[in-house]
Amino acid sequence: MDQAANQANTASHANGDNPLLDFTDLPRFSEIRPEHIGPALDVLLATAQAAVDRAEDPATEATWANAVEALEAATEPLGRAWGVVGHLSAVADTPPLRQAHSDNLPRMTEFWSSLGQSLALYDKYKAIAASPEFATMSTARRQLMENELRGFRLGGAELPEDKKPRFAAIQEQQAQLSKAFSDHVLDATNAYALLIEDESRLSGIPEDALEAARHAAEKDGKPGWKFTLHFPSYFPVLQYADDRALRQTMYEASVTRASELAEQYGQGKAEWDNTANMREQLALRREEAQLLGYASFGEVSLVPKMAESPAEVLRFLDELAAKARPYAEKDWDELKAFAAGELGLSDLSPWDVAYASEKLREQRYAFSEQEVKQYFPEPQVLKGLFSVVEKLFSVRIEADQAQTWHEDARLFRVVSPEGELLAQFYIDLYAREGKRGGAWMDDARGRKLLDGGRVQTPVAYLTCNFTAPVGGKPAVFTHDEVITLFHEFGHGLHHMLTQVGELGVSGINGVEWDAVELPSQFMENFCWEYEVLADMTAHVDTGEPLPRELFERMLAAKNFQNGMMTLRQIVFSSFDMHLHTSFDPAGEKSVLALSREINDRAHVVPQHPLSRWPNTFSHIFAGGYAAGYYSYKWAEVLSADVYAAFEEAAKLSGTVLDAETGARYRREILSVGGSRPAMESFTAFRGRAPQIDALLRHGGMAVA
Known part of the structure; x- marks a missing residue:
């Protein structure tokens, strides 16, 4: 155990054995209470601030041990304890826990903001990087130093002193808004329940989904079947329910969550509307970018990423969309023709898409997802x-x-x-x-x-x-x-x-x-x-x-509607990047209007007038993916190409579970983590730059 953890454990005993201050082993989850959070952070923040003060002191020599190591030793326990609090907020939310999290979020944000803005620390790190010690460091330490120097620049360390308080305030406001966005989505999801007592309305819904709904109603002491907007309850209704009105009810409740329409559709309060929250977050991100000297938050976001510029990302998305579009158009035309001809749905509505798609999949490939599911206990x-x-x-x-x-x-x-x-x-x-x-x-x-x-x-x-x-x-x-x-x-x-x-x-x-x-x-x-x-x-x-024969049908259906799904991901990614580059949060155009514009331009499936999907887009408003959602598609090019190496190995060894290739992948990609640029790790494993061919082939979009 390191020095700071020792100090924290000593303090733990002085604080009535606060479980959040125990770093001897794994977190003591069943003992942690909301009232432990404030006192634990009192101790850990004091320890961390003392280490910062020592490192900033002009009398402290600029060395790895005095600055980098000493700071990490003091701040890691703080990060770990706050990580436990954040984890519990995500998986075991209660009103007292939420309140304790909210009460302590400002001071956590303030501490990390002040650390990132410290010119004295930044100067120490620059001195270490310029010293003879730097040349003797391991590759991992040199990479860490470069990351830290970049972090100080993006954290506002180079800002004039009169601009730093505003920059810190922006960080605090963003943290509060991000947490509120996530809370609103969770509250709106939890608030909705649809109780069905007429069994005839449940035709088509699989037995295990009905069993779960019956169990949920029983827990509430009610007869019938209870459906919620949690995905395992909601989606089987959209995918299997023969009752079109039931599908429509569930769809409308889901897509209006955390919006101005939420109360009207039975799942929320006016204060859970994320519309203003999104604009506020976007305005703060834009202001942060301008303070740092960037044209947009998209540019700030890309500084620590592989992509060079927002223009490069949008070009990549447009090129992928162009390749996927013919397949998506074919998917959509086939689905509409099938729905009209076989299901009598001449006007295919959003609440029909999953249902009609499942029926088409069953007809074309002679299996249902429900049948397959039984093989995966x-x-x-x-x-x-x-x-x-x-x-x-x-x-x-x-x-x-x-x-x-x-x-x-x-x-x-x-x-x-x-x-x-x-x-x-x-x-x-x-x-x-x-x-x-x-x-x-x-x-x-x-x-x-x-x-x-x-x-x-x-x-x-x-x-x-x-x-x-x-x-x-x-x-x-x-x-x-x-x-x-x-x-x-x-x-x-x-x-x-x-x-x-x-x-x-x-x-x-x-x-x-x-x-x-x-x-x-x-x-x-x-x-x-x-x-x-x-x-x-x-x-x-x-x-x-x-059965092998069922697997072959699944494989044949693997890329079923992949064109449509690819365009859906491109809509999300393009919307995200445009939001953080060209969109004006103070302008007349709304976030929702931009989402419709992007969807109309990039997708073949229309966006329903009721849909408020940006209001629950937690990835970019509460999950760290702002101006970064494209990374799912970007990394898919890399991952498909990496997997192709296992396919190549299987031609010789007879198995994709090839231990030799697995050992190389572990050595060149998993083991090195962030100690070198990702492109270096990729080329070390693959022996060349990435190619898009494998992604198109895996997705059924390769030209024969």
């Missing part, structure tokens, strides 16, 4: 996922024990073949009230070398929102959910299998944002390999693996 899926990781990367994954925030959350450990602990991860798979929607990986603790050659092993959170088990059977996942799980585990591997000892560039730390999706999207590819699925499936009733 949770225990078998996890066993199969772990098996892939173990074969590729020569590790073992074992169940572990620790306190968790909910009975559904579990802990596992990753060990070497010799049994050495490499990492641990929590997994929390099911949707529930008080838990933010979506799926994500977050780090609980990063890897770093400690005194005496000991290693602080990394710990990850892997969070999803799948349907919980009901009726005594294990949870069963759709194939899309399995892909999501593999995706998040890819992020987890990037964090957990790093071999870098410098915290700031170990794992996902310091990796360019538009490359951070490479390991996650890479892992998705294994969900389309029969040798993987044969080991990962067991029918929930019979135990039979997925």
Whole structure:
């Protein structure tokens, strides 16, 4: 344990054994209460500020140990404790926890803002970079120093002193608005419930979705079936319900969340409307960019990314859209013709799209997602996922024990073949009230070398929102959910299998944002390999693996409507970049109007007049992807090309789970984390620059 953690643990005993001040091992989740947050931060902020003061002191010599190491030792416990608070807010939200988070957010933001603005620290770091010591540093340390110097510039350290208070205020306001945006989406999602007592209205909805809805109604002491806007409850209605009016009701409630229409559609209060919040955030980001001397926030966002400019990003999106559009037009024309001819839906509305698509998929490929789902019970899926990781990367994954925030959350450990602990991860798979929607990986603790050659092993959170088990059977996942799980585990591997000892560039730390999706999207590819699925499936009733013949039909349907889905992602990405470059937050045009403009230009599927999807676009307004959503598509080019190396290896070894290629991937990409530029890691693995061919081929959009 390092010096600052020792100090924090000593303080913990002085503060009545505050669990947030205990860094001896994993967080003591079941003991943490909202009232622990303020006192813990009192101690940790004081310790961190004292370290900053020492490092800033002109009498303190500018060396790695005196500045970089000393600051990290004092600020890491603060970051870890606040990370626990943020995690609990996302997965176990309660009014007292939300209040405690909100009360302490300003002082956390103020501390990090003042750190980034410190000219004295910036000068110390510049002196270290210019000293003879710099030349003797490892590659990882030099990269960390370059990142830190860039961070000071973007943090406002070079601003005139009279501009710094405004810059700090902008950071605080943005943090508050971002949290409020996320809270509004969660509250609006939680607020809506539709109780159906007439069973005839539920025709077409799968039995497991009905069982979950019946169970939800029972929990409320009500008869019938309760449907909510949490995805596992909402989407089966859109995809399978024969009752068109029911689909329309659910659709309208979902797309009006956190908007000015929310009250009208039964899921919210006026104060949960995110319309003004978005404009305020965009205005603050624009002001921040102008203070830093940039033309737009898009430019600021790209400074630490691979892409050179907003123009380059928009050009990339336009080129990809041009390749996808003919396929999307064909998808849309086929769906409209099928809906009109087979389903009697001559006016295809948004609440019909998922339903008609599922019916077309069933007719064309003779299977339904519901049929496939029965082959993916949770225990078998996890066993199969772990098996892939173990074969590729020569590790073992074992169940572990620790306190968790909910009975559904579990802990596992990753060990070497010799049994050495490499990492641990929590997994929390099911949707529930008080838990933010979506799926994500977050780090609980990063890897770093400690005194005496000991290693602080990394710990990850892997969070999803799948349907919980009901009726005594294990949870069963759709194939899309399995892909999501593999995706998040890819992020987890990037964090957990790093071999870098410098915290700031170990794992996902310091990796360019538009490359951070490479390991996650890479892992998705294994969900389309029969040798993987044969080991990962067991029918929930019979135990039979997925039949080869059904898999072939799934494979044939793999790129079903991929043209439409690609354009949908391009709409999100292009909207995001235009919002942060050419859009004027103080102008007459609304955020919603811009979304319609982009959709009309880029997509073949019209945007419904009711849709307020920007109001729940948490990625860019509450999730760090502002002017960075394009990175999903950007990194997809990289990940498809990386996976092509495994396909090439399989021609010789007979398996895509090729251990030699896996070892090379682990060595050149996962192990190095952010210790070198992502493009260097890619070319070290692939032996050349990335090519788009594999992405187009995997997506069924390659020209024969």
